[in-house]
Amino acid sequence: xxxxxxxxxxxxxxxxxxxxxxxxxxxxxxxxxxxxxxxxxxxxxxxxxxxxxxxxxxxxxxxxxxxxxxxxxxxxxxxxxxxxxxxxxxxxxxxxxxxxxxxxxxxxxxxxxxxxxxxxxxxxxxxxxxxxxxxxxxxxxxxxxxxxxxxxxxxxxxxxxxxxxxxxxxxxxxxxxxxxxxxxxxxxxxxxxxxxxxxxxxxxxxxxxxxxxxxxxxxxxxxxxxxxxxxxxxxxxxxxxxxxxxxxxxxxxxxxxxx
Numbered sequence: 001x002x003x004x005x006x007x008x009x010x011x012x013x014x015x016x017x018x019x020x021x022x023x024x025x026x027x028x029x030x031x032x033x034x035x036x037x038x039x040x041x042x043x044x045x046x047x048x049x050x051x052x053x054x055x056x057x058x059x060x061x062x063x064x065x066x067x068x069x070x071x072x073x074x075x076x077x078x079x080x081x082x083x084x085x086x087x088x089x090x091x092x093x094x095x096x097x098x099x100x101x102x103x104x105x106x107x108x109x110x111x112x113x114x115x116x117x118x119x120x121x122x123x124x125x126x127x128x129x130x131x132x133x134x135x136x137x138x139x140x141x142x143x144x145x146x147x148x149x150x151x152x153x154x155x156x157x158x159x160x161x162x163x164x165x166x167x168x169x170x171x172x173x174x175x176x177x178x179x180x181x182x183x184x185x186x187x188x189x190x191x192x193x194x195x196x197x198x199x200x201x202x203x204x205x206x207x208x209x210x211x212x213x214x215x216x217x218x219x220x221x222x223x224x225x226x227x228x229x230x231x232x233x234x235x236x237x238x239x240x241x242x243x244x245x246x247x248x249x250x251x252x253x254x255x256x257x258x259x
Contacts, residue, residue: 171237179204180211183237188244197244208236217243 170187184198199213199220207228213220223243227236 171241182212183240185241185244188241189248199240208233215244215247217247219243 170185172184172186174182174184180200180202182198182200184196186196187193188197189195197215200211202209202211208224210220210224217223217240220243223236223239226239227233230236
């Protein structure tokens, strides 16, 4: 009876329009068919109750299935949450590592910048030293140019004096080689005053040595020995000139005696 009363309440509580349908889990009944089946449904209330029980059982199964699905979903979500938490942990660790790396990189950049500043300072100091050296070299070049100019001026003066001396002494002097000096006499012969008489003195061995002599003098060795003993080079030149003069006088005398 309680089932029938419940069925009556369920039926009496139903308010449907002609255009509406009744939805169940098993089928969808049009409204006109529902009205046609109401009488048979009331008569077969017990059967409907069994069907309702079956529906409730089916709903329960569906609910349990949904619960299982929800639990499975929860487990999946828990797993995903753990995965996300793990990813978040890794991300946090990565951020910490990145922050540490950034800090280290900043420190290295700071060191590099400091080193760059030191290098820049050293370069500036070196450039300053280069400028000072360049200025010193420029000054030395200027001083050398002035000294060279003075030497050239003095050389011209000396050359002028030498020319006067050569004109007066009828003697020219040449630096033939290193440690060797060549002396050339003129005005020896009266018949040929411009004829040159020359000899070369080598002073490389610490003593005077005549390596070349034209014409060759017979008393040359004695004169060289004398200058090495006396050290009077000025008188040595006078002796050589006199010897050249006597050489030609003797040749002239010999020529006259034969003629």
